[in-house]
Amino acid sequence: MRYWYVIIALLLAGCGKDLLEPEQTDRGLLPLSPFVAIGGSETAGFADGALHLQAQQFSYPALIARQLQTVGGASFAQPLTVDSGGYWFSNGLLYSKLHLENATGCNGTKDLMPVRGISGAGTLESFSSVGQAGPYGNLAIPFVKTGDLNAPDIANTNSYFRRLGSSASTLQQTIINRSPRLFTIWLGMEDILDNAINQGPEVAPIQFFNNLVPLLDSLVEDTTAAGFIATIPDVTAFPFFNTIPYNGLMLDQAQANALNQLYSGIGLSFQAGSNAYVIEDNNAPGGKRLIKPTEKLMLSLPSDSLKCYGLGASEPISARYVLDETELTFVRYQVSNYNIFIRDLATGKGLYVVDLNSFYASLEAGLRINGIEFNNQLIYGAFFSLDGINPSQRGAALIANEFITVMNEQYRAAIPYVSIGTVPGIKFP
């Protein structure tokens, strides 16, 4: 009867063990450190309209570094902020990040919308230099444009850079001083957005190219370094430009009649129901016209003025809140030409392209991962943070996975991907 014990012993052994074992991970031929991430807001961990701790902790470079650590990567330092409401400087004032609130608008209805926290939630002192905690792996600077790479006065113009307390006077030198053997670059989007949103200077594609060349030349001096450069998405598909509908002007018959009378001189007509907003256009008769269905309104438009104070109706919407057809064509031209140069640079300097342009394009149709639906919608689309431009933390995780895909493909590595469910989602009140 002794064989019973053998069977039982085997069964017990079988039952006590885990059913599945982790898959083999491998760095392949990829050099792991020093790892430096170069980029703008979305790379720095700027989300929900501010630089804030959670967005930094789950920035895509931090997530890539976390995954690299499973194959022997080093720890990755970021210039973290303290856990507060976040930091955004505008016109010399400090604001905290956007959060969702079921806010009562001027018209008395409750709407779930991103709301800026009380300004001054942090102080300028709490945003002082963090240079002693460096050197940093994440050297992305919110709002940094390619022209800033070698700008000698960047410490004066960009408080996020000043905060790093770099001993080098330029951002480019700060990066080169780290002697990265692994680097990611996602630059150029800020150049385009600054022009589109803030009427900043136009940076011609060739200028963009020329801005990047010296940095890349230095980075690839170490021929063993591995570099990854990302393409720029079509920013006009971002929720920042697509959340306020062109025809959101809701009128009753009396309001329509009043506007018809007001604009009778230039022949604008309105009816009860939904109407296109009135916008400023210097080329239109009377300097005003209705916005076209293809044109876009920016999320920065004051929503109370739209709802209650006649903005977009008796008061035309200022052109700076509008991307008209000409501007849209220009922005898309910039994006596609920057991307041509990005591919040129990759080929010329021996970098690998991470095609975030096509990844973002796939969001348009919607992307389902583990039962989460990602798309271009603000709030419910899960990919974008509440500012409608920068990715949410889960969005950053998807971007990190795009980089890891290319790293795995090009360097015969088996770096595990970020599990989306381990990354926090957008909070609802």
Add this chain to the structure above:
Amino acid sequence: MALRSLVFALLLMLVSMAFAGGFQMPLQGVKQTAMGGTGLANPLDASSIFFNPGALSFTKTNSLNLNALIYLPKGQFREQGTNQIYSLGSGTQFPFAAYWSWNTNPTQQKWKLGVGVYTPYANRANWDSTWAGRYVLNSTKLNTINIQPTLSYNIGNRVGVGAGFVYSRAMYDYSRVLPITLNTNNEAQMSLSTKAGGYGFNAGVLVHITSRLDIGASYKSAIKYNSTNGSAEFNVPDALVDSFPNADVSATLQTPWSADVGITYWPEPKLAVSFDVSYVGWRALDDMDIDFARNTTLLSDMSLPNKFNNGLTFRLGGSYDIDSAFTIRFGTNLDLNTVPNGSVSPQLPGGDRFGITLGGTMRSGDKFELDVCFTYQETVRRTELQAENYASLGGTYKGRALTIGLALNFNVGKRQKPVPTENPVTP
């Protein structure tokens, strides 16, 4: 001796209960379970009411047969590409089956009345609220209970035919996490709960070919349940309470038909060998539609896919009478995967399943029997690609299950011998 070792072995197994896991098999009789799940062409006891109503008329006792089992599944999931491994929480189930058979003369083999109460379909997938697939499914629980009055009629001690009407109750709970985070860092959750009744039948025939050979066939109908008074509960952020109203839901549940054939051969009077094949109509199941009484922009009706191939199960089992008081039972089975690629769900990931079974019976005269069974089932790894999966959940599943069962039989009449020796029919 053998029995004592077996009991010891079963006690040992109890120690490892906490680690157990797996999916599902017919567990409607402890004797049959111990014999690989065979029993279609072997009139073992009153549990033939379930296995083959036609075999019931060959039993020679009026019996009360009470079966209680513990089913201990274990499962793991490795998320595609991320190396994250998640384990199923406790999914312990307690299948049971009770049968009662009666004739004015217990040993008479002309006809027999019976009634069975049993739990034919059950499933529990108890993933935790932080696992990778929580937005597809967090936990699910299906329980069914059938009550089946049955009449079995015997023609010339050679052919038994029987049929039973089945009334069934099904209870189904389903919960999933919604990808909406509350300010508390918890996530929103949807829980559905439905129950409903349904009707069907179970019919079978047993043919006594020779004194050493029986063949049998049975058909168990599909059962459809329409639940109109289910409930949906949402735990969502305050701002979204109006978008996810707690309300009634209606849902349709189904269980598949099963067409089975089996053969039992007695090479010698003490030894029985059975082979059964079961063909299960999973393919005919419709998707499970869940209709919320109130829809909103964020809440539309759901359809949980039921995309299966028909199932094929092979069961091989035997029994050996050590003496008049002890019988040992043994068996094995192979349950072929029914879930096509793309339809793998964390509720029932599918995959070929292999089982070995052991057990025995201890008797005290003709009046009382005690059965035990133990089964071990292993489901092969099942890898589903995220790009193909209906719910965009990619990864590898692996399951394992232990079952322990105990049955009591109280008999009036003469116990059926494994080999009917009187008046053997020669073809």
